[in-house]
Amino acid sequence: MSFRYIGDSGEDETMNQQLEIENVSGQSVVPVLSxxxxxxxxxxLPQVKVSTVYGSDRGNLVAAYGTSVDILRFSGPGEHxxxxxxxxxxxxxxxxxxAGMHEVTTQALDSQGREITRFERFSKVRLTxxxxxxxFVRVAYIVWDQPPKGVTQQAVEVTAVGGLxxxxxHGTAxxxxxxDAAAAVARSSNGPAVSIKAYDSQ
Known part of the structure; x- marks a missing residue:
């Protein structure tokens, strides 16, 4: 396995602090990384603690053959x-x-099953x-901070939506x-920076 850290890709609507995981083993694997x-x-930076959103540091992420992604979080003196x-x-x-060969996409739905944006107070998530x-995937609702220019955007709150x-x-669920997920959505709906992401797990 090999790894590449991308603090900011420079592309709009792209998540910051991504870890690319390149798996050449020919099969899906479950890594535990530090x-x-x-x-x-x-x-x-010895005082900076590094953790993950999807769980590659605790055996929660299934890394597909090829390239997969986790999101890193930093805390402690020197985190910026x-x-x-x-x-x-x-x-x-x-x-x-x-793991799947393609990313499972997410769509926020209201209580009537109508498509709405992820910034609104949604009641369901459709996975495709x-x-x-x-x-087999898990879903994370991610709230991002609003850093000053030149500082990478960080996931400040991560809440599981449902379970495995x-x-x-070629279908949906x-x-x-x-x-907790409903409470998180209620707190952060209409906010400026949230994501709904599905990731391979087991």
Missing amino acids: FSALDKNHQV EVADVRVTVQSTAAARIP NEDDFPV TVVPP VVKVTG
């Missing part, structure tokens, strides 16, 4: 000085369920699978927004 934050001189990360593979295991086999969900081949 991270060291580095400054622009590639010196370790992170320019790169050093990744250590603690372990890998073959995934019980293969382009692959010709079923995929099977999306049929609908996840209801309840509990």
Whole structure:
């Protein structure tokens, strides 16, 4: 496995602080990774804690053969000085369920099942699978901060929407927004920066 950290791609509507995971093993795997934050001189920032949104640091993300993505979060003194990360593979295991070849897309729905934007107070999320086999995903509702110019945007709140969900081949599945997820949506709807992302899991 190899890794590439992308703080800011420079493209609009692209999530910051992404970790690209390149898996050349020929099969889907479940990694457990650990991270060291580095400054622009590639010196370790020892007080910065690195965690993930999708869970590649705790065996929650299934990395597809090819390229997959996680999102990194930084906290502690020096968190805004992170320019790169050093990744250590603690372990890998073959995934019980293969990851999809395409990203499962998400669409916010109101209580009547009508399509609305992710910035509104939605009640359901429709997941769409382009692959010709079923995929298993989890859904995260991500609230982003609004940093000053030159500082990468960070996920400040991450809430699971539902649990592990099977999306049929060339089909859709609908996840209801309840509990903590409903509370998070109520707090952050009409806000400037939220994402609804599905990721392969098991």
